[in-house]
Structures are given as structure tokens and as C-alpha cells.
Amino acid sequence: MGQLVVELKTVTSKADNLLRRLIAEKLRFKLPQGCRRVLLVNPVHVPKEDYSVEVAVGNRYPVYPPYGLGVLSRNLRERGYETDLIDLNFDLQEELQSGRQGFNYDVWEEWLRERIENFQPDLVALTCMFTVTHRAMKRTAEFIRENYPYVSIIAGGVHTTQAGEMVLKDCPEIDFIGLYEGNTAFGDLLDFVNGRAGEEALSQIAALIDGEYTVLKNRAAKNRTSVSVRPYYHDLRIGDYSPKNGRIGVYYWLWPEGTRASTVLANVGCRAQCTFCSVRNFNGRGVFDRPASDVVDEIEYIRDTYGVRHIMWLDDDLLYGGPVALFNEMVRRNLGITWDASNGIIASAMTEEIAQAAYESGCIGLSFGVESGSERILRSVKKPSGVRHFHRCMEILRKYPQIFTKFLLIVGFPDETIGEVWQTIKLCVETQPDWSTIQVLNYIPGVEITNHALNTGLLTQQQLIDGTERPFTGSTGQHIRNVAGQKERAKEFVNLLDGDPVYVPQRDEIADIWMVMDWKINYEGKIWREENPIKLEMLRKLFVNICDKTHANNALVNLYFAVLEFKLGRPEEAQRRLALAKTFSESVAYWRLRFAVLGLNEIMRRVEEDIRLRQPAN
Numbered sequence: 001m002g003q004l005v006v007e008l009k010t011v012t013s014k015a016d017n018l019l020r021r022l023i024a025e026k027l028r029f030k031l032p033q034g035c036r037r038v039l040l041v042n043p044v045h046v047p048k049e050d051y052s053v054e055v056a057v058g059n060r061y062p063v064y065p066p067y068g069l070g071v072l073s074r075n076l077r078e079r080g081y082e083t084d085l086i087d088l089n090f091d092l093q094e095e096l097q098s099g100r101q102g103f104n105y106d107v108w109e110e111w112l113r114e115r116i117e118n119f120q121p122d123l124v125a126l127t128c129m130f131t132v133t134h135r136a137m138k139r140t141a142e143f144i145r146e147n148y149p150y151v152s153i154i155a156g157g158v159h160t161t162q163a164g165e166m167v168l169k170d171c172p173e174i175d176f177i178g179l180y181e182g183n184t185a186f187g188d189l190l191d192f193v194n195g196r197a198g199e200e201a202l203s204q205i206a207a208l209i210d211g212e213y214t215v216l217k218n219r220a221a222k223n224r225t226s227v228s229v230r231p232y233y234h235d236l237r238i239g240d241y242s243p244k245n246g247r248i249g250v251y252y253w254l255w256p257e258g259t260r261a262s263t264v265l266a267n268v269g270c271r272a273q274c275t276f277c278s279v280r281n282f283n284g285r286g287v288f289d290r291p292a293s294d295v296v297d298e299i300e301y302i303r304d305t306y307g308v309r310h311i312m313w314l315d316d317d318l319l320y321g322g323p324v325a326l327f328n329e330m331v332r333r334n335l336g337i338t339w340d341a342s343n344g345i346i347a348s349a350m351t352e353e354i355a356q357a358a359y360e361s362g363c364i365g366l367s368f369g370v371e372s373g374s375e376r377i378l379r380s381v382k383k384p385s386g387v388r389h390f391h392r393c394m395e396i397l398r399k400y401p402q403i404f405t406k407f408l409l410i411v412g413f414p415d416e417t418i419g420e421v422w423q424t425i426k427l428c429v430e431t432q433p434d435w436s437t438i439q440v441l442n443y444i445p446g447v448e449i450t451n452h453a454l455n456t457g458l459l460t461q462q463q464l465i466d467g468t469e470r471p472f473t474g475s476t477g478q479h480i481r482n483v484a485g486q487k488e489r490a491k492e493f494v495n496l497l498d499g500d501p502v503y504v505p506q507r508d509e510i511a512d513i514w515m516v517m518d519w520k521i522n523y524e525g526k527i528w529r530e531e532n533p534i535k536l537e538m539l540r541k542l543f544v545n546i547c548d549k550t551h552a553n554n555a556l557v558n559l560y561f562a563v564l565e566f567k568l569g570r571p572e573e574a575q576r577r578l579a580l581a582k583t584f585s586e587s588v589a590y591w592r593l594r595f596a597v598l599g600l601n602e603i604m605r606r607v608e609e610d611i612r613l614r615q616p617a618n
Contacts, residue, residue, distance in 0.1 A: 039121035042066040047135040063246025070231025145173035162446030165213040179204040184220035228290040239306035249312035249342035251365035253545035261310040270317040275448040289321030319349040327357035344369035348389040373427030374420035394431040412441035419501030429525040555584035555591035
């Protein structure tokens with residue numbers, strides 16, 4: 001047996017050496033003169049066919065500083081390489097907000113052309129974090145290859161890591177894929193092509209060679225020091241990102257007007273291994289926490305340099321390591337900033353001590369990765385928290401009403417029944433988070449739950465790679481067009497939650513289930529019950545944002561906004577919102593049908609009667 005193991009290791013070693021040699025040869029071929037100048041590019045995030053000017057004008061598209069590219073830039077510069085960074089996503093949003101006549105989505109091509117011709121890079125590095133950005137990244141690579149065929153292209157990020165082979169085959173203009181985090185590996189690659197390191201330094205890289213996907217999966221060494229890097233943003237105007245030209249995080253509506261926001265990372269990785277998530281594959285096993293002093297130094301720097309007064313943590317596991325020490329250091333330095341954790345916190349990690357320290361250090365919003373109220377589903381997707389943890393977490397945070405709490409939920413898990421959807425609704429009604437965001441399960445490449453869907457024929461590789469299979473919900477341009485398209489004639493609507501509890505909904509039925517869940521959890525199950533004046537005022541800010549910015553013409557939200565205004569002692573505003581709800585529910589077929597099926601017309605009449613009866617006498 002021992003001899004067999006040795007022989008297998010020898011075969012594996014020889015195979016790895018062959019792959020390394022093939023990758024090295026392609027690198028030498030594509031960069032025969034070496035590589036001294038690297039242009040880092042953040043492409044436009046929303047593909048042209050999905051882009052909505054209405055959404056963009058309302059600052060509803062996320063516009064985050066390119067944190068990862070900033071980290072790469074600093075690391076490469078410390079090795080002696082020249083870098084430049086262009087954020088086409090921010091630039092396009094700023095162009096639209098400028099109000100100049102004749103907005104042209106394709107203007108990004110002119111900006112990229114100018115930057116390439118001025119900087120003259122040897123290599124262009126594209127980032128692609130999310131599957132929905134794939135098509136936009138692909139067009140960026142096509143533009144570069146068509147106009148600058150001599151410039152090599154490498155792409156990195158979560159999406160390209162998870163779908164490396166599919167990306168290269170769908171976008172042959174890309175020469176190489178940088179896998180995982182590139183903090184160390186990217187610099188090692190440049191050292192190799194410049195003759196400063198041997199082939200053995202290569203790691204985390206893939207390419208198509210003679211049509212075959214060739215990949216080095218070995219990871220560069222990582223430690224606490226290598227992950228604690230402050231981004232170098234070049235000339236990017238970080239203070240103008242949000243709220244001026246887009247949104248950062250999900251709590252922007254709580255900020256005082258004009259608050260400048262940015263992002264910071266305290267930990268890299270996540271201790272969980274959820275089957276629908278890519279973090280563990282991208283970051284590797286374990287979590288690396290940055291020294292608290294380094295993190296707070298970075299916060300002070302962006303505050304003093306860019307005028308930032310609010311930060312969103314980019315962390316996937318913020319409460320790992322020493323969160324209390326971090327929050328206490330923020331208090332000790334009297335930063336004068338607020339913060340939120342939009343990405344999602346592990347509920348089972350919350351303690352009384354952490355909650356107190358978070359509140360004292362400026363926390364205004366915490367999102368929790370709950371996903372489901374079904375213990376079976378939580379176990380099947382390997383969540384690190386269970387229903388009892390969600391109850392305990394909300395009990396702790398009720399002592400801090402100034403912190404807005406949000407559950408992040410997913411509907412549409414494989415084999416999820418109507419009864420299990422009701423378990424999720426029940427959990428939210430019992431625990432009473434301030435709000436719950438419900439997302440239809442998104443299949444992302446390279447994770448366990450997606451591999452199962454591919455193997456069983458639930459989706460194709462092309463649907464997966466370009467994101468076209470996703471049922472769109474929420475305030476996206478796609479969803480807005482869907483509702484608008486049903487203004488005169490709506491598709492049939494059936495409340496499936498009234499049906500058989502063991503029924504497993506089909507993929508094309510999930511969007512309607514999502515809508516009913518949203519009503520049951522956030523409106524029917526929340527607004528009638530809330531009495532805390534602090535929470536009511538926070539909810540009012542949220543509803544102003546929803547009704548007047550993100551979901552204009554939404555009958556459901558205006559109906560319950562009327563209830564909220566009435567509870568806050570604003571009868572005139574309550575009447576105005578109720579009138580809007582009536583108008584939209586009668587004039588838009590999408591809402592007319594749902595109000596009839598769900599009994600919302602009767603609720604509207606009751607609200608109208610309550611307002612009338614409690615009007616002060618003249």
C-alpha cells in the first residue's frame with residue numbers, strides 16, 4: 001500500500017510539472033519582453049441589455065470602490081511594477097449623474113481606449129466578481145483584443161475563479177485566468193515572466209492550451225501579514241462613490257444626507273462551508289483576521305483623505321477572531337464614523353459582548369445570513385446556524401433598537417416545499433427582525449448546489465455562465481420592466497402558499513412565491529406589530545426610500561406605508577399613501593390581480609376606515 005501511495009504521488013508530481021511547464025510556455029509566448037506595466041480594469045457591472053437608466057438615476061446600482069484591484073495595485077507596486085487603475089463602472093454612473101445630454105452607455109470604450117493609449121500596458125487585468133457581470137466583462141475583453149491585439153489579458157475575481165474553464169471557452173480573448181485571491185500569486189507571475197523567479201513560483205493560474213483547459217490549482221502561501229494590505233486607489237475619487245453616484249451596502253437610507261461611504265475588510269475568508277456559496281473555494285480554508293490596528297488605521301486614512309463617514313464591512317465572517325477588540329479600538333480612537341455589515345453575519349457567533357461593542361463603535365445595521373426557517377434545509381446546505389441561534393440573536397439585539405436588523409433569506413432551494421417556505425415565514429414573524437431581504441436562489445458556478453443542478457439538467461452551462469436563467473426580483477431593471485410589461489395585462493397569479501404543503505414549486509413559480517413571502521414577512525407580519533418609536537422612525541426612512549426611489553408605483557408598499565404613517569400620528573400622509581396604493585392597485589394589472597387574490601383590497605378598505613374614524617374633529 002505504501003509503495004502505491006508513493007507511485008501515485010510521483011505520477012501527480014509529474015503531471016503538475018507538465019501543467020506548470022505548459023503554463024510557463026504560454027506566459028513566455030504572450031509576454032516575450034516581460035511585463036512591467038499592468039492596467040487594472042473594473043468593467044461596467046450591468047450589461048447593456050439589462051441596464052436601466054431609471055435604476056441608475058436613482059443611484060440604485062451598487063457602485064463600490066474596487067477594493068481588490070486596489071490591493072493588487074499596492075502589492076505589485078511594492079515589487080517594483082508600474083500600475084494604473086480605471087473604474088469604468090463608477091465612471092459610467094458618474095457620466096449619467098452629470099446630466100449631460102445624450103447619455104451613451106458605450107462611452108466606456110472611449111475611456112478605456114484613452115487609458116490604454118496613455119499608459120501603454122503590457123498586461124490588462126480585468127476583474128469579475130459576480131456571474132451577472134460576465135457578459136459585460138466579456139465585451140470589455142473583446143474590445144481590448146479587437147483594438148489592441150498585442151496586449152495580453154488576464155481576468156480574475158470570484159466568478160472567473162468559479163467558472164474558469166467556462167469563462168475561457170466563452171471568451172477566448174482572455175489569455176489567462178488568475179484563480180482565488182491574487183495578493184501574492186499575481187506578483188509571483190510577473191516575477192516569473194521578468195526572469196526574477198522560476199517556474200516553481202507559478203500558482204493559481206489557468207489558460208486554454210491547444211483548446212484544453214490547463215490549470216495550476218496550488219495556492220500561494222497566505223498569512224495574516226499577506227492579507228493585511230491597504231488598497232492603493234490611484235486617482236479614484238473614493239469620496240464621490242456613495243451616495244453621490246451609487247449605493248454602498250443596504251443601509252444607505254439610514255445615513256444623514258450627504259454622508260460619504262466606502263468599504264473596509266477586517267477578515268478574509270469564512271468559517272462556514274455553505275453549499276450555495278463560493279467564499280470557501282475562493283478564499284480557501286480558514287479565516288485570516290487582520291490586526292485591529294491595521295484595520296482602524298485604514299478607516300482613519302479613508303476618513304481623513306476622502307471625507308468618508310460611513311463604512312460597510314466587506315467581510316464574509318466579520319465576527320471571527322477578535323471583533324470586540326476591533327470595535328473597542330474604533331471607540332478608543334473616537335473615529336466619528338458609523339458602520340454596517342451588509343454582507344451577512346453568522347448568527348450563532350453573536351454574543352452580548354459583541355452586540356454592546358458593535359453598538360458603541362457606531363453600528364447602525366446588521367444583516368444575518370439566515371436563508372431558511374427549515375432545519376432540514378439549513379442542515380442540507382451546511383449552514384453554521386440553526387433556528388435556535390436566530391431566536392437567540394434577535395433576543396440579544398432587541399436591547400439595541402438603534403441597530404437595524406435584517407435577515408437575508410433564500411427561496412427556491414432544491415426540494416424546498418411549500419411547508420418549508422411557511423417555516424421561514426413563521427421564523428421571521430416570531431423573531432421579528434426589522435426587515436428581511438428575500439432572494440431567489442441564484443446558481444453560481446463551481447459550488448455544490450449548482451453542480452447538482454447542472455448534473456440533473458435544471459440549467460445549462462450557458463445559462464449559468466451569463467446569468468440569463470435567474471428569476472429577477474427586487475429593484476433591478478429587469479424586474480421593473482417585468483412589472484411595467486404587465487401594466488395592462490398581467491400574467492395569471494395563484495397564491496401557491498395556500499396549496500399543498502408538500503408541493504415543491506417549479507423554478508418559474510418562485511417569483512410569485514417570493515412576492516407573497518415578502519408581504520407575509522415584511523408587511524403583514526411586521527408593520528401591524530411594531531410599536532417601538534425608534535423602530536417605527538427607522539422603518540419610515542426605509543419606506544420613503546422604497547416608495548419614492550426603488551419601487552415607485554408599488555401598490556403594496558404604499559398601502560403599508562399608510563399604516564406606518566398612521567401609527568406615527570401622520571394622518572394626512574397616511575391618506576396620501578393610501579390614495580397612491582389605490583391608484584396603483586387599480587391602474588396596474590400586476591397589482592390589481594394580486595390585490596384581488598390576496599385579499600389586499602379588503603385590507604385597504606379597513607385601513608381607510610381606520611384613518612377616517614380616527615381623524616381629529618374640526
